[in-house]
Amino acid sequence: MSKKSKVQEMEEELEQKQPVEETELNAEDNNEGVENIEELLSVEDQLKEDLAKEKDKFLRLFAEFENFKKRTSKERMDLFKTAGQDVIVSMLPIFDDFDRALKEISKSEDNELFKGVELINNKFRETLKNKGLSEMEVGQGDAFDAEIHDAVTQIPAPDKKLKGKIIDVIEKGFKLGDKIIRHPKVVVGN
Numbered sequence: 001m002s003k004k005s006k007v008q009e010m011e012e013e014l015e016q017k018q019p020v021e022e023t024e025l026n027a028e029d030n031n032e033g034v035e036n037i038e039e040l041l042s043v044e045d046q047l048k049e050d051l052a053k054e055k056d057k058f059l060r061l062f063a064e065f066e067n068f069k070k071r072t073s074k075e076r077m078d079l080f081k082t083a084g085q086d087v088i089v090s091m092l093p094i095f096d097d098f099d100r101a102l103k104e105i106s107k108s109e110d111n112e113l114f115k116g117v118e119l120i121n122n123k124f125r126e127t128l129k130n131k132g133l134s135e136m137e138v139g140q141g142d143a144f145d146a147e148i149h150d151a152v153t154q155i156p157a158p159d160k161k162l163k164g165k166i167i168d169v170i171e172k173g174f175k176l177g178d179k180i181i182r183h184p185k186v187v188v189g190n
Contacts, residue, residue, distance in 0.1 A: 081132065081177050088133055089181050092174060098124065099172075136173035138184045142166045148173070150183040157189030165189055 098121040105114045136148070144151065144166055152170055157163045166186045173184030 081179075084131060085176055085179075085181060088128060088131060088176060091128065092182055095124070095128070095174075096171065132177045133181075134175045136175060136180070136184055138166060138169050138173060138186065140166060140168065144186065144188045148180070148183065149188075150185045151188045152185045154188045154190045159189075162189040 098117070101117055102114070102121060105117055108114070138149065141162065142165065144164055149166065150173075155167060157165070157167065165188070167189045168187040169184055170187065171182075171185040173180065174182045
């Protein structure tokens with residue numbers, strides 16, 4: 001039998017007893033009734049305490065489960081955002097090769113070849129851009145930030161204004177969404 005049903009039985013017994021006139025009660029009956037009521041109250045208090053503990057456990061477990069759901073949902077979204085990161089990172093050297101090829105072809109007199117390579121380059125860039133890839137804008141004279149840039153070397157600054165600034169960009173940097181997947185490699189003036 002559960003604790004709750006015992007309390008209910010005791011309450012029912014008290015309700016079923018006929019009210020007795022005060023004159024008929026003797027001292028022993030009065031003490032017995034007080035003890036039963038005190039016992040009933042202590043059991044009821046204990047049950048209320050147990051119920052409060054169980055509610056607290058339930059609320060904590062529920063909050064923990066909600067946090068788990070949010071965390072796994074966030075992890076899943078991050079995974080979807082960067083699912084193709086390895087493939088895109090492996091294509092970045094091709095990105096660089098296209099830039100070098102366009103630079104060299106532009107020096108020749110063959111415009112048809114230049115236009116063809118440029119069309120392929122643009123299509124390649126647009127495809128990667130649609131997948132979330134973006135080029136980091138880094139220019140000569142920008143302030144060097146160790147968290148964003150990768151300093152390959154330091155050279156004496158040709159101008160005092162360029163001390164601690166970027167002198168040259170050796171390799172472009174890229175982001176996939178908000179995450180930097182390749183830091184730009186730069187030369188810094190000192």
